[in-house]
Amino acid sequence: MEKTMSEFLPTEVMNSSRDVFHRLKTVIGSRIKGKDEVIDNILICLAAGGHALIEDLPGVGKTTLAYCLAKAMHSDFKRIQFTSDLLPTDVTGVSVYDEKEKSFIFKKGPIFSNIVLADEINRATPKTQSSLLEVMDHGRVSIDGETHVVGDPFIVLATQNPVDYEGTFPLPESQMDRFLMRLQMGYPSQENELQILASENSNYNDLDFGDPVSREDIVRVRSTVANVYVENSVLEYILGIITATRTETEFKAGISVRGCLALKTAAQARALYLGRDFVLPEDVESVSSATLSHRLNLRRPSSDAIEERRLVEGIVSRILAVVPQPK
C-alpha cells in the first residue's frame, strides 16, 4: 500500500510538534529518571495550555521536574514558596509610588513568568490562593484597574503534600477545577534511584540542556492542539464519561463543563503528543483519571487524602470500564 499518509494538519506542523515533544522529552527524561508517565502528562498539560497540580511527598522530584521543564524550553522560571503569611501581592506584584515619576508603577510579582512553581500551595491562605485564580484562568493580572499580561506560554505547576495537613488550607473546588491535571510523582524504582545516586550531584544551575525549545515553538504546538480532530462518537464518549460522574452517587458533584472541556483538550493534546491529528477513544481513556479525579469529591470524605485520592480514582476507573467506548 502507498505509504503516503495524508494529513489533516499540514505535515510540517505535525513534524514540528513531534520534534518539539521529542526534544522536551529527551531533555527532561535525562534528568528525571523512570518517570515517563509523569513527563508525558506534564508535556500534555503544557501542550493543552493547562496547569498541573503535583501532589506528592517532599523530595521526590517535583521541583526538579518543573525546573527541567523551564530550562528545556528556554523560558522564565519562578518558584513561589507558599506559606501562611504569603500575601496576594507577593504573588502578583504590587503598585508602588515612584517619587521621581510621581506616579504608581507596577512591580511585577513572581507570577510574571512562563513557568511558575507554586510550592506547597495549600499552605497559603485562601486569599492568596485565589489571587492565583485569575492568572491561571486568563493569563493576566488585574491590579488597580490595570491589566498585566503574564508570560506566554504560562504554566503553573503547583505542588502539595498530601500527608502533612497540619495548618494548611485545602484548595477550594473552584481552584482545583483550574488545574488541568493532578499528577503524582511517586518514588523512583530501585534501579532508577541507583542511577540517581550514582550520578554526580549537580546543582540546578549547572544543568546543561543543550539546545532548548523556543517559546514560539510551544505556542505553535498549543495552537495546533485545538485543531486536532475529534470525531463525533469520541465527543459522545467524553460526554458519556462526564455524565456518568454526574450521576454517580458516591460523588458530591459531577464534573463541571470546564472539566468536560479540559478532558477534550487533554485528549487532543495526547493525540498530538503521540503524533496523530485525530483523537482516539484511548486518548480520552488515558487522560481521564489525571484530568478528572482532582475535580471530584466524595460524598463521604475520607480522613486521609491519599486514601480519598485512591477511592476517587477507583470510581473513575470503574466509570471508564462501564461507559462504552466507540469502536
Next chain:
Amino acid sequence: MVRQSQKLSVNDMFRIKWLLGATMAIVSISSLFNLESHTRVQGAVCFAVLAISIVFPKLLASAPPIVWKLFAFSIIPMVSIDIFAKETVPALLNLNTWLVLYRGLNHQKRREEMQLVLLCLFLLVMAGMLTTSLVFGVQLLLYTGLALGFLTMGTLLESKSQGDSEGIDPKEAWKNHRGWWQLSNRAGYRNMALGSAMFASLLGIAGLAFLFIPRVDVEEKVDLFKMKAISSQTGLSDSVQLGEVTNIKKDNRVALRVDVSGRAFVPAMPYWRALALDEYKNGGFSVSPALKNMLEDRRWTPYNAIRFWNDRWFADTPSRDSMRDRWTFFLEPGVSKFLPVLGSFRHLTFSDLDKLSIGPYEHAFSLEDTPSKMVSYQLEGIDLSPTIPTIDTYSHLEDFNVDAKGRRYEQDSSYPRTLLELPMDSGSREYIDKVVREISQGVPMTAVDFATKATEYLASAHGYSLSSTLPSDSSLEDPIARWMNAGLDGHCEFFASSLVLLSRAAGFQARLVVGFKGGAWNAFENYYMVRNSDAHAWAEINDGQGNWLRVDPTPGSGLPTTVPQTIALSSQIAEGGSQAYLDSLRMLWYRRIVNFDEQAQKEAAIQIKDFLLAYMQIAEEWTIKGIKELYNWIVAPWSTKKFITTTSSLVIAVLILLYQRNLALNYRELLLVPFRRGDPIRRKASKLLNRSEGKVAEVSEELAVRRENVISELQRLRFGPKESWNDPRVVFREARRLL
C-alpha cells in the same frame, strides 16, 4: 488433489491452479456433448481451445490483454444472435459456454475463481437436467473433485503468497514452464495420492450410503426416531371409559384435515367415524375380544376386504373413475390408529396397505400403531347417508379361524352377543327396563322409531354439560343407569351410552361409536379442519334391514333419520382469521408435497414451468420490442435538439460510468445507511478494526509494519477527519488482506 509441497514455488502453484481450473472447464463443457438436440459447434470449439491451451499454456500466457477484452465484448453479439433466434435454453447454454471458456482460460483473482466454479457447475447442472444420463453423474463427480482441488489450490496459493496471490505476474509464472510432466514430478506424489484417496473414500462412503439408506427403514432400526412427537390420545382407542372422549375435547389442535374435491354437496353435519365399540362393561365400551383379535391380526389386510364388501376396493392408487368425488384425509400424528371415515365408500387409497388392517364388523380401519407422522388416505364414492351396511356374522370366516401356526382359533362366538348384552346389577337392569317401558308404552316399534323416541326421552330428561359428577349414594351400581336416574346433565358419552343400553334392553342391537363430529370449513384452501375438540361419541342401532343407523342422542343433534342430509359445499360457513390461514398453509404443504398423489406434484411442477416459460417469453418480447424501437429511433431523422440531448445524455452516462467505481464503493453500506447510525465508511473501518483486535499472528517484520500501517489508516478512517482520508477502498482491501 495437490497439497502444498516444499518444492513448489508460488509460480508452480499458480500454474497448477490454472491447470485444475481449465480441466474443470473442459469437464463441464464436455457435458454439452450429452445433449442430443443442442448444436455441438460451440462446445467443440471451446473444448478444442481449452485443450490446446492446456497443452501449450505458454501461448496463452503470451496473449496480450487486449485479446481478453475483445473476447469479453464479442460474447455479447454471439449471445444476442441466440436471443433473436427466440430460443431461450440454447441461448442460455451458449452464453454459459462462452463464459466458461473465457473464465477457464483467464482466472486469477479470487472472485474470478469463484465465477469459474459457479459457471462450470451451472453449465453442468443445466446439461445434466436436460439429459439425466449416467454420464452426467460421472461428470459431476469429476467436477467435484476438480473443484475441490481447485479451491484448495487457490487457498494454498493465497497463504503461500501471503495474501497477494492476485499480484502474481502470469508472464513470470509461465516463463519457466517446462511442461506439466516436469511440474507434476515436483508436485509430490504422496500428497496427490493422499488427496485422491481421501476423495475416493468420500465417494465410497457416499455411494454406500446411497445404496444402503433406501433399503433400511431407519425409523425402525433407530430408537431415537420412534419417539412420539405428540402424546397419544386415549379417547379414540378400542376401549373407551366414560369421560375419555370428552377429555380430548380440551385439546384445540387440528386432528384431521379433509380435502373435499369436486363435490357440490357435503353432509350438513359430518360424522367422522373412527370405531364402533360393542362390548359394554361398567360404564365403558370396548371392542369385544373376537373383533379385537381380527383387528390386530395382520392377516386381515384390506386384500381380504372382498370377502365382506364385494363393492369396495382398497388400493395404493386412486381409481380411474374420474367422475367420483374424492375426499382426501390428512390425519395428524398421535391422534388415533383408527382412520376416521365418513361412512360407507367405494374406494380407499392408502400408500401402505400392508400396514392397514380392517374390522369389517365394526367398520374400522386400523393402523398397526398410532402414527407418529401425518397419515393421508383418500376415499372415493362416499355414501353420505347416516347408515353403514351390516355384515353377516362369520359368513366368511371358515378360512380364517386357523392361525399362522396351524392352530385353530377357539371359536369365539361372543361378537354378535355383545351387541345385546347388558352386564349390570339387577337394580340397574330393572331401572333400564322401566325406562324402556316408559319409552315404548308397550307398543311394538321398529328400531328407528325406538331410537327416535329414546332420543326424545333422553333430551327431555337431561341437558348437555361437559362436566357432571355422578351421585354415589344410589342403589344403582351401573354409572349410566345412575346418571339416567339422577336426571343429571351430561356429555355426549352419557347420552350415547344410555341410548345404546336402552336399545339393547328393548331388543335392538346397538353399539357405541367414537370419532369426530363437524369441523370448521377453511375457506382459504377449501377443506375441513377437524379439531380434537370436535371429538364425539354417538350410537349406532341395527335397523334390522341390513344397516347400522347412526343415532346421536346428544342434545342439539337432531333425530335419527335414514335420509342423508346434505348442503351445498358453497354454503359452508367458513372459519376465517390468521389461525385458519396458517393452517391452510399446512394444508397446501400436505397437498402439494406430502400427498401421495403424484399428479398434484406434477401439476405444481408444470405450473411453475409454465409460469417461467411465459415469463421468459414476455421478457423476450420486451427485449425484441425495445431493440426495434431503439433501431427506429436511431434511423429516424436527427434534429439538432435530438442530437444535443443524445450527446449530453451519453456524456452523462459516460461520466456516471467513470464515477461508478466510487459509487459502487460500499454499495452495501450505502444501501444500509437508513438503517444504521453514522457514516458507512466509519462503520466499516470500525468493523475491520474490531476484527483486528486480539489477533496476534506470527508474521514477518515487514508484514508487521504493514499491518501497523493499515491499522493506523483504519483508525484514521474511523476517528480521523474526512479531509485526511486515504482512498477507503484501498485501505479496506489492504485491511482485509492483512487482518
